Amino acid sequence: MTARSTPTGAQADAEDLDVEEVLALVNDRRDTGRTRDTGRARDTGRTSDRASGEQVPQPPGPAQSAASLKSDAHHRATPWPQARDIAARAARAARSGTPAGRRAPAPVPLDAALGLTLAAPLTALTDLPSFDTSAMDGWAVAGPGPWDVRDEGVLAGHAEPQPLSDGEAVRIATGARIPPDTTAVLRSEHGRTDTQGRLHALRETKHGQDIRPRGQECRNGDQLLPVGTLVTPAVLGLAAAAGYDTLTVVPRPRAEVLVLGDELLTEGLPREGLIRDALGPMLPPWLRALGAEVIAVRRLGDDAEALRKAITASDADLVVTTGGTAAGPVDHVHPTLQRIGAELLVNGVKVRPGHPMLLARIKENQHLVGLPGNPLAAVSGLLTLAEPLLRTLAAHPAPEPYVLPLRDEVHGHPYDTRLIPVVLRGDSAVPLHYNGPAMLRGIAAADALAVVPPGGARAGQELELHDLPWASAGIGVCFT
Numbered sequence: 001m002t003a004r005s006t007p008t009g010a011q012a013d014a015e016d017l018d019v020e021e022v023l024a025l026v027n028d029r030r031d032t033g034r035t036r037d038t039g040r041a042r043d044t045g046r047t048s049d050r051a052s053g054e055q056v057p058q059p060p061g062p063a064q065s066a067a068s069l070k071s072d073a074h075h076r077a078t079p080w081p082q083a084r085d086i087a088a089r090a091a092r093a094a095r096s097g098t099p100a101g102r103r104a105p106a107p108v109p110l111d112a113a114l115g116l117t118l119a120a121p122l123t124a125l126t127d128l129p130s131f132d133t134s135a136m137d138g139w140a141v142a143g144p145g146p147w148d149v150r151d152e153g154v155l156a157g158h159a160e161p162q163p164l165s166d167g168e169a170v171r172i173a174t175g176a177r178i179p180p181d182t183t184a185v186l187r188s189e190h191g192r193t194d195t196q197g198r199l200h201a202l203r204e205t206k207h208g209q210d211i212r213p214r215g216q217e218c219r220n221g222d223q224l225l226p227v228g229t230l231v232t233p234a235v236l237g238l239a240a241a242a243g244y245d246t247l248t249v250v251p252r253p254r255a256e257v258l259v260l261g262d263e264l265l266t267e268g269l270p271r272e273g274l275i276r277d278a279l280g281p282m283l284p285p286w287l288r289a290l291g292a293e294v295i296a297v298r299r300l301g302d303d304a305e306a307l308r309k310a311i312t313a314s315d316a317d318l319v320v321t322t323g324g325t326a327a328g329p330v331d332h333v334h335p336t337l338q339r340i341g342a343e344l345l346v347n348g349v350k351v352r353p354g355h356p357m358l359l360a361r362i363k364e365n366q367h368l369v370g371l372p373g374n375p376l377a378a379v380s381g382l383l384t385l386a387e388p389l390l391r392t393l394a395a396h397p398a399p400e401p402y403v404l405p406l407r408d409e410v411h412g413h414p415y416d417t418r419l420i421p422v423v424l425r426g427d428s429a430v431p432l433h434y435n436g437p438a439m440l441r442g443i444a445a446a447d448a449l450a451v452v453p454p455g456g457a458r459a460g461q462e463l464e465l466h467d468l469p470w471a472s473a474g475i476g477v478c479f480t
């Protein structure tokens with residue numbers, strides 16, 4: 001963490017903190033059972049794994065080639081909660097990889113730190129307040145009244161005023177430095193000057209009244225916030241007050257989006273079998289809301305060689321592809337991953353929509369999430385694979401799952417989890433229509449996605465909900 005003053009020994013140590021240690025702290029805090037208070041949520045304490053009736057996830061097994069996994073795809077598909085856990089673990093593994101590949105915590109200017117996680121404790125670089133200061137507009141007085149009032153007053157931001165002598169007072173503004181030997185501040189509404197200009201108190205003034213003593217809030221070197229704290233607007237304010245110009249934070253993971261498909265138009269009306277690209281405009285801000293920095297969006301058509309080149313040339317932490325995940329004649333994602341020797345960690349997920357989604361490790365510290373082309377299926381892939389991966393890379397704690405009863409019955413898939421857009425009304429979740437894989441009409445009106453277990457859910461049944469990043473109105477909402 002850098003600041004105007006030279007770092008103390010404690011700060012210098014803090015700068016050595018690794019992202020792994022930040023993650024460990026964040027995870028520790030998560031394990032304390034802290035619950036998220038949504039004001040509407042009823043947390044049953046169930047994890048997403050238990051809520052969906054799936055096995056507790058195991059770490060990914062040994063590397064499997066894209067080819068071997070492509071056969072027998074449905075049986076090999078990963079249960080939904082386990083897929084989320086594998087994505088989080090993959091990010092943790094990337095962070096504990098070789099130091100060369102790791103992105104170290106870095107100092108960033110305050111205005112670039114919002115929504116990131118502190119990688120060093122916020123330690124006060126000064127006493128706060130840093131000098132004795134007046135808490136009110138009025139007079140600084142010395143000894144008992146009445147007092148002779150000096151001609152010239154003391155304003156905030158001025159140099160140290162002359163000491164007061166017993167029986168003397170000086171006009172003072174809120175936030176101004178207290179003159180030495182002041183015994184109290186008399187508020188303007190509690191004092192009156194007589195015709196000779198002498199000041200009288202209208203009520204008893206206690207010793208030290210309305211003086212904020214130096215160090216009242218903290219002493220130089222006190223720890224104000226621990227490693228792992230999310231940088232909120234309030235944290236930025238505290239950091240500035242405590243003397244910081246930059247904060248050392250876990251860097252935003254870098255994401256690159258590769259939009260595949262020859263059928264996509266970037267403007268105008270759909271025509272002659274061509275359709276508008278819905279994912280190019282949707283994914284970058286969504287990924288930003290999940291904490292990523294989007295370094296590029298490339299439209300590659302259905303060109304296998306262009307896809308190979310783009311993946312191998314990328315230096316993003318996460319490459320996100322759209323479309324081309326199935327087994328059609330121009331679905332190039334699997335063959336390309338196989339060709340470049342990527343390791344498939346998730347090859348299909350038992351979730352609807354979105355079951356062809358995939359997660360691969362391209363290099364030690366680089367992953368690829370393959371989103372299916374159907375737009376709501378792509379959203380499902382974002383929530384299932386990209387969200388846990390990005391959140392873990394950014395050292396953000398996992399949001400506590402919460403549950404609400406469903407207002408209306410929802411049909412389920414016989415074996416797979418379903419994700420359904422819902423709006424939250426009072427104490428229940430109302431399922432939205434237009435939730436087919438190719439449709440965005442439901443999700444565009446939604447507050448959250450409800451997790452429907454295999455077999456469906458009846459009206460009144462409590463379902464796990466995942467807020468859409470903007471609906472939760474949290475600090476994670478960071479579209480810039």
Ligand SMILES: Nc1nc2c(c(=O)[nH]1)N[C@H]1C(S)=C(S)[C@@H](COP(=O)(O)OP(=O)(O)OC[C@H]3O[C@@H](n4cnc5c(N)ncnc54)[C@H](O)[C@@H]3O)O[C@H]1N2
Nearest residue numbers: 261276277278279280323324325326331356372373374377
């Ligand atoms: N024989 C089978 N065919 C399909 C299966 C299957 O199991 N067996 N699964 C279906 C499911 S489910 C999905 S989802 C899709 C996944 O397909 P891909 O990931 O290969 O995606 P594409 O074929 O490229 O596109 C699917 C669909 O989405 C439209 N699309 C693609 N990109 C965009 C975009 N950027 N904006 C708007 N719409 C987009 C595309 O035009 C297609 O209509 O496979 C099924 N097939």
Ligand code: MOO
Nearest residue numbers: 353354355377437
């Ligand atoms: O993933 Mo597909 O969109 O389930 O239909």
